[in-house]
Amino acid sequence: MSWLTKLIPSKIRTESSTKKVPEGLWSKCTNCNAVLYRAELERNLDVCPKCGHHMRLSGRRRLEMFLDDEPRVEIAPQLEPIDALKFRDLKKYKDRLNAAQKSTHEKDALVSIMGQVKKIPVVAAAFDFKFMGGSMGSVVGEKFVRSVNACIEHNIPLICFSASGGARMQEALFSLMQMAKTSAALTKLQKRGIPFVSVMTDPTMGGVSASLAMLGDINIAEPKALIGFAGPRVIEQTVRQTLPEGFQRSEFLLEHGAIDMIVDRRQMRDKIASVLSMLTHQPTP
């Protein structure tokens, strides 16, 4: 025991022997550090009740809260990535994939479900940032295309929630080509007059931002999401100046004309249902 710890009264010196609080009962806001009751936070759709910060969500939970309870049919859940290049950096791509699959219980970084939002039939897809930074590789690209095809088959709108660091480096040029692939697929929706709503959540960067995410008929962002092409650190190193306050945040994009609106997560269902009903000439949902 050092002299300092000896000075502290024994009542304060008890953190090591405290009674265990059940795991997961409480969580902390990643923005304001407020300690939040987990159940309440979940009821609030993972938006901090104290400061309004929108926390990151898994793709599945995102769709869980966005879609009506019934009906739901998952699109192409069986698709799995393969390591065609035998890519290896400090770790093998294969091992990274295994680890990501284990921790997220997903096969890759995009989940897509055909369902309804306030009784309007839609296909909704969502990125999982926890799966290798939501990076877009072959499976993400293919699932997105199949989501588009399902929309065409059923003549229903597409909604995509992006959360991604960009292209997946471990799939090298194949991942770059997913930018072309997802963008090309969207031209088919345009030809059929089917709406595509792109929702950018924190963060939407690089190859995902520079392809499908910016191509919505309606571009929406969640408050304060980081959205851009190049990462802030890369820009800082290139231009050698400090970036302006709020640079590449949703509010910045709205001001510069890149997105149509910023929508609070708790209003997302209502807002998208309302917009879609007008674009498809349906009565107010």
Add this chain to the structure above:
Amino acid sequence: MNLNFLEFEQPIAELEAKIEELRYVSNDAEINISEEISRLQEKSKTLTASIFANLSPWQISQLARHPLRPYTLDYAQRIFTDFDELHGDRVFADDQAIVGGVARLDGKPVMIIGQQKGRDTNEKVRRNFGMPRPEGYRKALRLMQMAERFKLPILTFIDTPGAYPGIDAEERGQSEAIARNLYVMAQLKTPIICTVIGEGGSGGALAIGVGDRIAMLQYSTYSVISPEGCSSILWKSAKNAADAAEAMGITSKRLKELNLIDKIITEPLGGAHRDIDAMAKNIRNFLVESIEIFERTALDKLLEQRYERIMQYGNFTGD
């Protein structure tokens, strides 16, 4: 060290210097050393051939950015006639990192578009090191849509480290500009032929790289991120660029094996910069041959093929 030669080319540089020296001597002396010179020249050729036969991906990526490497306008001059450069995106500015315009290839009108790097310091700055801003991509888009209206085939030349990562570029929608080009090029009703002539850097390259036939010069590269960038993210150090170049498979040979490109255009011995005329001729042959193929293809067929090809990109299981 001769700066016009890369590190792995230094043995060639030394030999070349020796030849130059001998030439200088033979000019003012009676001794006939032309035999010696031609022997050394032969040796230089064999040496170059042997060095270039076994280049690593990292060495190739250095060649792709060689200071003497020919740029879009060097080829434009040699391949086309009547080139009229067209400027501006009609909205904001004329981005000189991308050049474009109408020209004739073998007498036939075409639209050419390419990234352009600068040769000396002033020009490098003016061309922003070949890194386009949104207005550059929007100029390219404008020219491509014009080409569609007037039924001109589009020939693009890719040579960029990437789209410019700057504050102004983000303000004006770099992401949207790139995305829009991918979207429009996928359905543009005219043949598009893309040639990577130097660095094919990520989304900034792809934004003029969606087409019906994709070629790469032998020592050019095409990748999702630069080897240095990949190294610093995945290896957490800038020192593993060579490993990253190897792992990503950025060379024409590897990408042809992976069926991501259609054609490798052979470079002259020692690289494109050692004989620009010969290089231009090879590119020209490829372009003429490609245009002839597409002249015989119906437009809906062409678009269908383009779409199918784009849809085939990727590897996965579970079907």
